[in-house]
Amino acid sequence: MNDSGENGEKKRSRRPVAERTAHRDPERTRAAILEAATREFAENGMGGARVDAIAERAGTNKRMLYHYFGDKEQLYLKVLEEAYVGIRTAERALHIGDRSPEEGIGELALFTWRYFLQHPEFLSLLGTENLHRARWLRQSVRLKELHSHLIGELSDVLEQGKKQGVFIQTADPLHVYLTIASLGYFYLSNQYTLSTIFGRDLIEPTHLNAWERHIVHVTLASIKR
Numbered sequence: 001m002n003d004s005g006e007n008g009e010k011k012r013s014r015r016p017v018a019e020r021t022a023h024r025d026p027e028r029t030r031a032a033i034l035e036a037a038t039r040e041f042a043e044n045g046m047g048g049a050r051v052d053a054i055a056e057r058a059g060t061n062k063r064m065l066y067h068y069f070g071d072k073e074q075l076y077l078k079v080l081e082e083a084y085v086g087i088r089t090a091e092r093a094l095h096i097g098d099r100s101p102e103e104g105i106g107e108l109a110l111f112t113w114r115y116f117l118q119h120p121e122f123l124s125l126l127g128t129e130n131l132h133r134a135r136w137l138r139q140s141v142r143l144k145e146l147h148s149h150l151i152g153e154l155s156d157v158l159e160q161g162k163k164q165g166v167f168i169q170t171a172d173p174l175h176v177y178l179t180i181a182s183l184g185y186f187y188l189s190n191q192y193t194l195s196t197i198f199g200r201d202l203i204e205p206t207h208l209n210a211w212e213r214h215i216v217h218v219t220l221a222s223i224k225r
Helices: 003-014 015-023 025-046 051-058 062-069 072-094 101-118 120-131 142-161 175-188 191-198 204-222
Strands: none
Touching: 003 051, 003 191, 025 051, 025 062, 025 072, 025 120, 051 062, 062 072, 072 101, 072 120, 072 142, 101 120, 101 142, 101 175, 142 175, 175 191, 175 204
16 A cells, blocks of 8 residues: 555544544434433533533534534524424324314323323423523524424314313313423422422322323313313
8 A cells, every 4th residue: 555545544543433433424423412412401401511521421522513513502402402393293193183172182181291201301401491581492493383283283172172062162272281281390390399398209100190190180171161
């Protein structure tokens, strides 16, 4: 091999392994960074999260992180967007409009509660963003489109229920969703303080199952005629 070929091989071999891997599989690297960032932001918030820690968790380096996402704030916004995309995409798969109105609302309530249980990082991200008064969320056009679909589908189900005489005429889609989400979010985000204050382990399966039934009951009771 000539000198120029040897020098080229040496230069390639000196490149960090993380960068060589990223160039071979950019989508995998990008996904790993997003997953690592989600954990870091959920555990430490926007202020406490460190880019170094995210890169280390993802098995890459800061240069690749900046290459894919620009900076820490842009990465955080992307994490937020992906977190919301996850729950909104799963909601669409429910097809609540294909069920009876009562079944549709009940299924949405069950799904939301169970999703919150299975994705504590989503609740942590919500808490962080609310501390910052939705500073980064306001920048996302993508999320506004996602949520308009949710409210639209919920409106259709409620309208169907009103026509059938099942739901009260004043049933409001946003109020229904806020009822569902708040009953789940408050319980889980305050589980430690509430369990301590009232001397009951709220995370025990029996209590979780009872609260699940309560959410469905309260939601439907608030809109049924």
